[in-house]
Amino acid sequence: MIRTAINRLLLGIVTVACVYTVTFVMVMIVPGNPFAAGERNMPSEVLSALEARYDVNNPVRYFGQFLAGAVRFDFGPSFQYRDWTCTQIIAQSLTVSATLGFLAILIAVAVGVPIGVFSAMNRGKWFDHAALGFALLGVSLPTFVTGSFLLIVCGVFLKWFPVGGWGTLGHIPLPAITLSLPFIAYVARLTRAGMLDALSGDFVRTAIAKGAPHREIIWKHVFRVAFLPVLSYIGPAAAQAMTGSFVVEKVFGVPGIGQHFVNSALNLDRGLILSTVLVFAVMLVVFNMVVDVVYMYVDPRVRNG
Amino acid sequence: MVSEPAIMPPPTPATWRRFLARKRGLAGSIILTILIGIAIFAPVIASDQPIVCRHKGTLHFPALVDVLHRLPFASSVIEKSPPFNRADYDPKSNAEQYEFVVWPLIAISPTEITRDALQPPSSQHWLGTDGSGRDIASRMVHGAAVSVQVGIVSMSIAALIGIVVGAVAGYSGGWLDAILSRFIEIVICFPEFFLILCMMVWVQPSIVNVMIIVGLTRWTTIARFTRGEFIKLRSREFVTAAHAIGAGSTRVMFRHLLPNALAPVLVTIVFGVANAILIEAGLSWLGFGVQPPNPSWGGLLRDAYTNIRVAPHMVYPPCVAIFVTVLACNLAGDALREALDARDPTTTRKASEA
Numbered sequence: 160m161i162r163t164a165i166n167r168l169l170l171g172i173v174t175v176a177c178v179y180t181v182t183f184v185m186v187m188i189v190p191g192n193p194f195a196a197g198e199r200n201m202p203s204e205v206l207s208a209l210e211a212r213y214d215v216n217n218p219v220r221y222f223g224q225f226l227a228g229a230v231r232f233d234f235g236p237s238f239q240y241r242d243w244t245c246t247q248i249i250a251q252s253l254t255v256s257a258t259l260g261f262l263a264i265l266i267a268v269a270v271g272v273p274i275g276v277f278s279a280m281n282r283g284k285w286f287d288h289a290a291l292g293f294a295l296l297g298v299s300l301p302t303f304v305t306g307s308f309l310l311i312v313c314g315v316f317l318k319w320f321p322v323g324g325w326g327t328l329g330h331i332p333l334p335a336i337t338l339s340l341p342f343i344a345y346v347a348r349l350t351r352a353g354m355l356d357a358l359s360g361d362f363v364r365t366a367i368a369k370g371a372p373h374r375e376i377i378w379k380h381v382f383r384v385a386f387l388p389v390l391s392y393i394g395p396a397a398a399q400a401m402t403g404s405f406v407v408e409k410v411f412g413v414p415g416i417g418q419h420f421v422n423s424a425l426n427l428d429r430g431l432i433l434s435t436v437l438v439f440a441v442m443l444v445v446f447n448m449v450v451d452v453v454y455m456y457v458d459p460r461v462r463n464g
Numbered sequence: 465m466v467s468e469p470a471i472m473p474p475p476t477p478a479t480w481r482r483f484l485a486r487k488r489g490l491a492g493s494i495i496l497t498i499l500i501g502i503a504i505f506a507p508v509i510a511s512d513q514p515i516v517c518r519h520k521g522t523l524h525f526p527a528l529v530d531v532l533h534r535l536p537f538a539s540s541v542i543e544k545s546p547p548f549n550r551a552d553y554d555p556k557s558n559a560e561q562y563e564f565v566v567w568p569l570i571a572i573s574p575t576e577i578t579r580d581a582l583q584p585p586s587s588q589h590w591l592g593t594d595g596s597g598r599d600i601a602s603r604m605v606h607g608a609a610v611s612v613q614v615g616i617v618s619m620s621i622a623a624l625i626g627i628v629v630g631a632v633a634g635y636s637g638g639w640l641d642a643i644l645s646r647f648i649e650i651v652i653c654f655p656e657f658f659l660i661l662c663m664m665v666w667v668q669p670s671i672v673n674v675m676i677i678v679g680l681t682r683w684t685t686i687a688r689f690t691r692g693e694f695i696k697l698r699s700r701e702f703v704t705a706a707h708a709i710g711a712g713s714t715r716v717m718f719r720h721l722l723p724n725a726l727a728p729v730l731v732t733i734v735f736g737v738a739n740a741i742l743i744e745a746g747l748s749w750l751g752f753g754v755q756p757p758n759p760s761w762g763g764l765l766r767d768a769y770t771n772i773r774v775a776p777h778m779v780y781p782p783c784v785a786i787f788v789t790v791l792a793c794n795l796a797g798d799a800l801r802e803a804l805d806a807r808d809p810t811t812t813r814k815a816s817e818a
Contacts (some may be wrong), residue, residue: 174646178653189665295798299791301742303749303765304783395652405657406746421750424661432658440653 160455167451171444178440179226179433186429187218213238225433234434239426245434248419252403253438255325256415260401262335264393267342272389275350276382282355290347297344306337306410323412334411338404342396349392353385360384387458394450398443475727475804482803489799495792502605503612507531510570510602517565527568572599574606575757582775592777594767603759604781610760611789614675614744615737621679623733626686627722634694635717645691652684660747669752678740689732693725727804731797738793745786761786
């Protein structure tokens with residue numbers, strides 16, 4: 160078991176290293192100068208001084224330097240927001256996005272799992288149909304639609320929450336709910352499918368035959384199996400949710416990290432591109448690893464196999 | 465869950481009957497058929513060119529010719545009709561020139577700029593006009609063509625890459641599988657929008673490039689499912705039998721294994737189309753997709769957002785259209801999965817990683 164965990168860790172490190180290298184090569188060969196984007200051409204001395212400061216002309220050294228810094232969570236200066244280091248930008252925006260993303264996943268599990276379980280228990284009845292319909296809506300509605308809708312209804316008309324922005328507790332619910340909607344839908348569908356699958360297993364028949372109470376069968380035997388696919392979905396989903404969504408941030412005016420993925424690429428902000436991509440890759444790898452470890456505890460077949 | 469990995473039978477005519485027997489499958493496929501119809505015949509539905517007209521004694525089919533001109537290479541075979549001008553057309557003065565004219569349902573070009581900007585829906589402009597006085601109904605019809613094209617072309621590219629990578633990885637196993645699986649994992653580790661935007665810096669934003677880039681970045685799920693299915697199938701008797709009668713690896717992979725592995729892959733592709741349409745809308749919304757003045761649903765939504773206080777009517781058509789299209793794809797995908805007796809794509813994730 161420990162060997163498997165170490166194996167996963169090493170593979171994860173290799174993956175992140177590859178992602179870093181590919182991003183670096185992409186960033187370096189992209190045409191355009193990150194400093195030439197200003198409105199006026201700057202004097203050549205200033206430009207060369209800037210290039211020297213940001214080490215633009217020595218990619219090999221920059222490659223090593225950035226990596227050496229990144230290991231210590233020091234991502235160097237941002238090319239676009241000159242008063243900021245990438246570490247500051249990421250620390251600030253990731254806190255916001257991680258809060259929202261964590262809440263979104265929490266809501267998704269807290270709402271999606273019961274919906275999935277009950278619709279599997281009531282297969283073909285009205286609750287099942289309603290739940291499936293809801294799940295379909297959640298998957299099909301783009302977040303810029305649901306977000307705008309929630310904002311207009313709860314923010315503008317009902318005045319329950321402030322209209323966009325960030326800073327108080329009141330700013331959290333709307334974007335968190337918007338972000339969670341597709342996840343709720345997916346978790347509900349996965350739980351339902353897993354429950355139906357597990358209910359047809361032989362061990363359920365055995366449990367019924369030996370006279371185990373209904374409640375115990377559902378929650379102790381069936382649910383444990385049915386939750387596995389949900390678990391493996393939550394890993395990457397959490398990484399996705401916690402690294403922010405550009406659309407949700409734009410709709411609600413939330414200063415999260417999602418905007419930096421887009422803006423850094425547009426601004427050719429090499430430092431910020433590399434750091435945001437690294438953060439995303441590391442989070443994805445780590446969350447997948449956590450899921451794998453949890454799997455080993457929950458699923459004896461994986462533990463021993 | 466189950467010790468013996470369940471394989472889905474390949475699609476048969478019975479599968480399609482089962483698919484269409486489901487309300488969801490029927491509804492989804494009807495909506496998608498209508499949508500594809502609108503996309504193909506967009507110039508006949510909304511254009512400033514007549515469908516049929518007799519001009520100075522000869523018959524012309526300008527809008528129909530426009531439909532054919534969208535096909536590749538057609539422009540070299542069929543000549544474009546002389547442009548007719550809707551503004552010049554006056555049934556009284558040039559009645560002897562135009563003996564009869566059949567105009568499209570929405571007789572306005574999607575890029576025609578008029579003076580009535582930001583008009584609410586009226587009998588003249590069914591869905592109102594945008595900031596430049598362009599007819600939204602006409603733009604919606606032509607935007608459908610963009611979405612359908614993006615969905616189909618990008619997923620074809622993705623399916624091609626995904627199936628080949630997944631098939632090779634799953635069939636050969638060993639070091640090749642290890643390398644390819646790592647490659648898939650690395651591609652997944654890139655934030656989706658970032659990867660697309662990075663490629664967009666290289667090429668000019670246009671619909672063709674959007675299709676190619678979405679296709680080049682969205683194949684990982686398809687590859688994973690193909691790989692998983694191939695791993696499940698490769699030790700079956702029929703594969704051994706095929707080898708025994710001397711079939712080569714490529715033949716076994718694509719003639720024997722692929723048809724049996726296609727079912728779950730097909731479901732992933734249908735859901736992928738929905739995703740591709742959403743990505744295109746998102747990209748155009750950001751301004752990286754289809755370039756104005758060419759219409760697309762994402763672009764329409766972008767225009768709507770800039771004018772939301774003055775002309776809230778602009779928001780609804782693209783929102784509803786995107787929603788209905790994605791919903792139709794999801795309905796069709798759901799029904800297809802049930803008809804194929806497939807599991808939810810994500811539940812097989814662990815199996816495919818085994």
